[in-house]
Amino acid sequence: MKRGLINLLGGIGMMAIAIVLFAFVAPQDQKLGAAWKIPAEYKTMKNPQKATPDLLNVGKMAYAKSCKSCHGGAGLGDGPKASSMKTKINSFKDAKFQAQTDGEIYFQSFIGRDDMPNFEKKIPELEDRWAIVNYIRTLK
Ligand code: HEC
Numbered sequence: 001m002k003r004g005l006i007n008l009l010g011g012i013g014m015m016a017i018a019i020v021l022f023a024f025v026a027p028q029d030q031k032l033g034a035a036w037k038i039p040a041e042y043k044t045m046k047n048p049q050k051a052t053p054d055l056l057n058v059g060k061m062a063y064a065k066s067c068k069s070c071h072g073g074a075g076l077g078d079g080p081k082a083s084s085m086k087t088k089i090n091s092f093k094d095a096k097f098q099a100q101t102d103g104e105i106y107f108q109s110f111i112g113r114d115d116m117p118n119f120e121k122k123i124p125e126l127e128d129r130w131a132i133v134n135y136i137r138t139l140k
Contacts, residue, residue: 030088038107045103049130051137059135062128066119067109075139085115092139105133 072078075092082089112118
């Protein structure tokens with residue numbers, strides 16, 4: 001009788017451990033982002049900024065403040081919040097990503113979609129926005 005109870009408790013304990021382990025080990029079912037639909041006026045948008053060291057530094061600081069938590073310090077898409085996103089974040093080092101125009105990167109960065117937030121209000125200055133785009137170019 002006593003042994004039966006111990007076995008039962010042991011069984012429940014093992015199950016609890018298995019459930020807890022599963023919750024942590026189960027891979028995030030993140031979906032891959034579909035191709036971005038970027039309006040023509042953004043695609044051909046001209047970057048008005050020269051990437052001077054000072055402006056790149058502005059971009060670096062703004063990136064650290066607003067983007068790094070998801071995109072990671074090196075832009076690999078591995079920031080602390082990345083794994084809780086529904087969509088996988090592409091690496092800025094990716095050749096396909098870098099092959100886009102500055103305007104396309106601008107649209108993705110400040111207009112966004114779904115769990116990529118819109119930053120038009122949080123980063124109102126055009127100078128800061130283009131500084132971030134130019135900084136992202138250095139992460140390749
Ligand atoms: C809360 C998390 C989060 C923050 C903060 C964030 N992003 Fe994103 N970003 C994402 C996610 C998720 C995607 C992928 C979205 C998709 O494909 O639908 C993404 C996609 C992008 C892309 C397109 C690359 C790709 O994966 O397709 C660019 C460019 C980008 N973000 C720039 C920025 C910039 C610049 C900032 C800061 C101003 C920023 N992001 C802040 C979550 C974030």
